[in-house]
Amino acid sequence: MSMSSEIEFITACKEKVLSGQKISKEESDRLINTPEEYLQILSDAANEITRKLCGNVVDVESLINAKKGKCQEDCSFCSQSAFYKTDIDTYKLLPPETIVQNAMLSKNDGVKSFCLVCAWRGPTEKDFEQISSIIDKINKEVGIEVNCSLGFITQDMALKLKKLGVKRYNHNLEAPRSFFSQICTTHTYDDRMETNLIVKNAGLELCCGGIIGMGETRMQRLELGLDLAGLSPEECPINVLVPQQGTPLELQTRLSISEILRTIAVFRFLMPKTILKIAGGREVYLSNDQERALLGGANGIITGGYLTIGGNSPPDDFQMISKIGLEA
Template sequence: MSQEIEFITLCKNKVLSGHTITQEEAEKLVNVSDESLHFLSNAANEITREISGNLVDVEALINAKKGKCQEDCSFCSQSAFYKSGIDTYKLLPADTIVQNAKFSKDNGVKSFCLVCAWRGPTQNDFAQICDIIKEINDKVGIEVNCSLGFIDEHMALQLKELGVKRYNHNLESSRSFFSKICTTHTYDDRMNTNQIVKKVGLELCCGGIIGMGETRMQRLELGLDLAGLSPEECPINILVPQKGTPLEVQPRLSLSEILRTIAVFRFLMPKTILKIAGGREVYLSSEQEKALLGGANGIITGGYLTIGGNSPVEDFEMISKIGLEA
């Protein structure tokens, strides 16, 4: 066995016996040679299967309020700073959102995430969102998650009382890269909301976007910070450059870089649902099994905030084809 494979096995056994790998070990793992990448992915898969079984978490989301966001996140076509040409709308009527939740449930989807493009909800927006959640609870009965930007503790508590299971608020990128992608808020602002979510006892969904020009070590830095938050779920988005945004011409990340990131995130967060989110269909169209058999155990189905995606039927077929369950 080569030294690298021996090292990967050692780290895998360490994780499987309930221990945490060190930063130094994570650095070595993320830098294994391309020849050993297959072993790294296999080891990440073994950790996933051993700890979480064969289940793939399938979630649908709705962009409940689209565009004209006052923040300047450079990857985001919903920012009012950029001429991305997307259609925009205010908060959707409750009926539309409830119908979407019902469609998701009827198609076998277990959870439904309400996402709004804004810095955070006003009191009025928040009251409307709460009414919509009550209606979904009454009429549909699907697990509801939310992604509403910055919220205070009072709002977080209200969501918890309404039965919201999980709150999404991504770190987006590493602390050392964050100021390159956003100037209207800080990394610590994002951390703060995540701490509030945890404090009130909501489950935390927190991840980021890879392929924005950060280095491999900055991707690892993000992974280490995420692991420190112990999120129940971690979405890994792969940048799909959006027209009109500053990252429009960003070169694509290679498949091996994506797979190495997913695998190492699994070593760092053995119990977390690692969800391949935006970019899955673009980057991994024929290679999705490599991600789902290389550390990931969740997907977003039915499209994303500003780009389309596979239908739930296609995704369920793909999952069963590779011997996993949804």
């Protein structure tokens, strides 16, 4: 491929996306395989799409692991699965006051949204009632946008969350369809798809993404991106696996920075208006390159730590965002 034709191709795809058209499967195949020497051009094009269609704001969210560990599912990347001997601390659903306090701290730090996450297959009716009253308390006492990630939920539960004013529901596809059974055997990819449809049917915004770097191929990463795009999520978190001791993926080879940046850029072409959030793995992999990710297609971060690993503090993140000329 000559230099000009590669640049011309990336530019043509970018123009197509900017004019509101979708790129074809063949075009996305070629984009994800952009030769290394044109990676910056690919990132710049993804950045232009982001700036033109999403503006300069970076979505900053914090989350709380409201119930940790002892999950009955066997997701092989997850240190919260009861199947593996990991050394994380575990706890049942946190007391409402603790969760409300955390929401307040996030709000005071200038964080825009607060996501309640529980490690379980899905809530029982009793769990759901407790969660509902916690959300009610946050609404009354804090007033911050509340999002949830509660696993598999029924249509009825989704409708109740909507009524409670929950804005967005997170349920990731986690892995590409063709790779999913190697990652989890206690539920299927279709189970996950179904929950996403329940969420959308209830009128909740959908936050749906996945984890890269679990041993899938580059083309499988694209497969995941295409499926995600098909769901048109309002938000898509891209996690990069941080191998957790005691899990089956503890020795997984880490992805290169360029592979991560390539994935983020192409996901932007596939989901031009979605909040693409660099989530778990940001601090571990991207320390100084996170600015490149935010100038290469990503426009969201999770601040203040993740479910089982720590993260940057909100003030540090806000400083980083303004340093690169973006807003939070």
